Amino acid sequence: xxxxxxxxxxxxxxxxxxxxxxxxxxxxxxxxxxxxxxxxxxxxxxxxxxxxxxxxxxxxxxxxxxxxxxxxxxxxxxxxxxxxxxxxxxxxxxxxxxxxxxxxxxxxxxxxxxxxxxxxxxxxxxxxxxxxxxxxxxxxxxxxxxxxxxxxxxxxxxxxxxxxxxxxxxxxxxxxxxxxxxxxxxxxxxxxxxxxxxxxxxxxxxxxxxxxxxxxxxxxxxxxxxxxxxxxxxxxxxxxxxxxxxxxxxxxxxxxxxxxxxxxxxxxxxxxxxxxxxxxxxxxxxxxxxxxxxxxxxxxxxxxxxxxxxxxx
Numbered sequence: 541x542x543x544x545x546x547x548x549x550x551x552x553x554x555x556x557x558x559x560x561x562x563x564x565x566x567x568x569x570x571x572x573x574x575x576x577x578x579x580x581x582x583x584x585x586x587x588x589x590x591x592x593x594x595x596x597x598x599x600x601x602x603x604x605x606x607x608x609x610x611x612x613x614x615x616x617x618x619x620x621x622x623x624x625x626x627x628x629x630x631x632x633x634x635x636x637x638x639x640x641x642x643x644x645x646x647x648x649x650x651x652x653x654x655x656x657x658x659x660x661x662x663x664x665x666x667x668x669x670x671x672x673x674x675x676x677x678x679x680x681x682x683x684x685x686x687x688x689x690x691x692x693x694x695x696x697x698x699x700x701x702x703x704x705x706x707x708x709x710x711x712x713x714x715x716x717x718x719x720x721x722x723x724x725x726x727x728x729x730x731x732x733x734x735x736x737x738x739x740x741x742x743x744x745x746x747x748x749x750x751x752x753x754x755x756x757x758x759x760x761x762x763x764x765x766x767x768x769x770x771x772x773x774x775x776x777x778x779x780x781x782x783x784x785x786x787x788x789x790x791x792x793x794x795x796x797x798x799x800x801x802x803x804x805x806x807x808x809x810x811x812x813x814x815x816x817x818x819x820x821x822x823x824x825x826x827x828x829x830x831x832x833x834x835x836x837x838x839x840x841x842x843x844x845x846x847x848x849x850x851x852x853x
Contacts, residue, residue, distance in 0.1 A: 543600050545591035546710040546754065547763065553589045556597065556808065559748075560585055563810045567745040572612045579606060579750045586749055588809065595759035597734060602708035605750040610665050613751075622649040625778040626701055626730040626847045633726055633773075633849060634697055641695040641720055643684050644703035648677035660695075662687060688716040695720050699728040702845070705752045711767075718768060721852050727770065731756040733777060733846040737791050742811045743820070761848045770850040780843040785834050788841070790827025794819060 542551045561580045568576045580586075580603055590597050613619045627650050634640060636655040645651065645661030646668045652675070661679040663669050672679040680687070698721045707713045717727055732738060734755035738747060746752065758775055765772045780788055797803070797819050805811045834840060 543587070543589055545589075545594055545596055546598055546602065546708065547596045547760065548591055548594040548767070549711065550591055550593045552593065553591045556588045556590055558585055558587050559807070559810055563812060564748060564750075566812065567743060567748065567810070571745045574612055576609060576750070579603060579609060594763040595757045596710075596763070597755035597757075599749045599753045602753045603750045604706060604708050604753055607665060609750060611667060613746075614665070614667060622652070624649075624701065624730075624845075625781065625843075626845050627653050629776055629778070629847050630699055630701075630728050630730070630849075633728065638696040639694065640697045640699070641687075641691075643698070643700040643717065644706075645672065645677075645679055648672035648675060648679060650699070650701060651677045656697075684713060684716040684720070688719040691720050693720070693722050696722050696725045697728065698725065701730040702732070704729050704731050705754050705756065708753060710754065714764060714768060718770075718852055723852060725852050726773070727850040727852065728847065729761070729764075729850075730845050730847040731761075732844055733757070733842065734760075735846075736777075736842055736844055737788050738844055741787070741791050742805065742807070742809060742816070748809065756846070758846065761846070764848075765850055768850075769853060771853075773849040773851055776847045776849075777842040778845045778847070779837065779840040780834060784844055785831040786824070786827045788827075788843075789830035789834065790820075790823040793826040793830065794823035797823060 543553050544551060545553055561583050565575065565577045586603065587600050588597065589600055631654055634654050634656060638656045639658040640654065640656050642650055642661045645663050648661055651659050651661060659678060661672060661677060662682055662684060663679050664681060666681060669679045669681055698717050721727055734757045738744060739755060761775060762772060764770065805816065
């Protein structure tokens with residue numbers, strides 16, 4: 541069976557790796573203390589592909605998380621952060637006269653940072669919507685595809701922060717986003733960068749299905765502009781944030797340990813072996829010390845997130 545890239549629609553895709561659903565279930569159980577096996581509807585394996593045309597990496601089949609999963613994630617205090625570098629960056633492109641649509645707005649953290657009175661948020665989580673409403677933020681439980689039918693060419697800014705990597709129907713999602721946008725308007729997406737150190741970290745639960753179902757490079761973000769005839773205004777990589785310094789430092793130490801021990805894993809994404817678990821714990825302890833060295837903002841490496849600003853013709 542040919543697998544179709546959800547962005548380019550190309551059939552010329554190469555399989556990178558195959559992962560067992562049982563391994564994913566174990567990783568999420570360790571993080572959330574719940575059994576999420578029902579999310580996979582009886583599947584035994586998921587495959588990871590690369591599309592040479594778009595440079596997108598994606599999981600197939602594309603199993604996306606249910607509202608139950610995201611309600612459990614909301615119980616983690618850092619999951620919906622009120623302060624993000626991409627918020628401050630995107631804010632530069634928005635003025636008080638703009639009409640703003642934010643897709644996957646959560647509790648409305650970005651809405652609190654911008655001035656426009658004409659703001660609408662779309663969010664599937666009813667708990668997040670209720671929290672936004674308590675703060676007087678307009679949030680609708682509706683998909684962007686449904687919203688585009690009634691709000692065509694209605695907004696000067698359409699944005700989505702840390703959303704695109706959760707979407708299975710990527711082409712259709714972008715198409716609907718653009719349908720809502722006025723001619724000359726700006727489309728702003730933030731995603732985890734597939735070129736950051738995170739893509740080389742094994743057992744990174746939230747970078748795997750059913751949470752993340754696609755990985756985005758600069759090339760794949762530029763490919764969006766090519767497909768939809770958009771102008772790329774800017775692509776901005778945030779610098780390593782404080783919250784990720786220990787993870788970054790521990791990844792450096794882990795690679796050193798692997799080299800010293802000549803350790804080679806057969807898997808790119810998941811390694812649940814005892815020896816890898818021991819190496820990871822040692823590197824995490826060392827990472828808490830090494831992270832203190834990353835204090836000069838001028839020498840920090842690129843961090844987790846990349847933000848792209850497009851302009852619609």
